Amino acid sequence: MRTVLAVSGMSFESRIAAGPGVETLHGYRDAALARALEARLARDYAGVISFGVAGGLDPTLPPGTVIVATGVRAGAESFSTDPFWTAALRRAMPNAICGLLAGSDTAVTAVADKAALHEAHGALAVDMESHIAARVARAHGVPFVALRVVVDPADRPVPPLAVAGMAADGSTDIGAILIGLAKAPHHLGGLLRLGRDASAAKAALVSARKALGEGLAQPATALA
Template sequence: MIIVVTGLAFEARIAAGAGVTVICQQNATLADILVPALAEGCEGVVSFGTAGGLVDDLRPGTWVIARSVISAKRRFETDTRWSQTLRALLPEARYGDIAGVPEPVVDTAGKHALNRTTGAIAADMESQVVARLANARELPFVCCRVVIDPAERSLPEAALAGMRADGSTDIGAVLKSLLRHPGQLPGLLAVARDAAHAKKSLTRGRGRIGAGFGFATAA
């Protein structure tokens, strides 16, 4: 059994399939769910879903396969053989480091600064939790993500207001944010276009990855 970790509900729906158990939870409460799941036993762990781009040439919909996950305190190397299997299944993917962050990097300056300080080409909020817990249990793990917001895109408040801990969207909170600051609408529409492109790419790539996220092939 492979455990696949996502942060958003639509990512979890795409991740589901033969040979995997999907956990969908935001990073602040992810460990509370993932620790007991790992205790029940698994063969490997995947961090899957979307990520923010940190370099200008990563467009929405671009796949990134992590060479390592960089957190505030250390670097966690992904499983090399498994990552190479994913690269063969997704030959257009970029291979590089992914930064694990505790909260979204919302503006262009912050994204570029994170790239300069870590060398990472993308960032997400679940991979560092997956890396830390898998490493502690000596379990193989990989990280494969699709860019949803490019480095030059600053995220409006409304895009983040509706994120619930379980990965679902609180539409009411998004609308309230828009009512308070209606000038966010053009930026929110741009984010929605990027998200639609990323979702299509994630769905296509997931179909190519196949059952068990390629673990059996890599083993």
């Protein structure tokens, strides 16, 4: 059976995505992610899925909202998702919200920046991997889709220490967070709120993964 490649930013997202018919890639950003994807797509994958959490842009979407992307927008670039695989995702998760995702090379943390990005293209959420995965998949002629779950809502900023705690390898740098808290203890409240939001997002991501089953609902994997 051909496998699909699940692309994520953080290690916990990859652990959730992993399973029969699925290989994972995480811990890369920007050009490094593009290079890693180029190397992996030298192999014969049935498709590429961007899988994980995202920052909310639509103010109506609470943490834990599952989004099946109809496309990805990054600046002037637009990427379509594979219609057949997207339809399969929607059948597996009929309560998911469908719409546009935004891709960004940098973390979008301020409420004003989230609002501007939502107003520009109507994107529901933003992440730092989907646009890169879509770009490389398109270059290789490989089907691409994206499934993301809102973690931080549009009306709430991401605490600076949360960004500082994102290690380059996709893990959480607890040491960096503790050092930051020692210097700026007033950020503790924001981190605790984000922790609650993250718990809701992780639970929704796990539920979505179970609903998708083997091969993350990719139609070709079922036929291989």
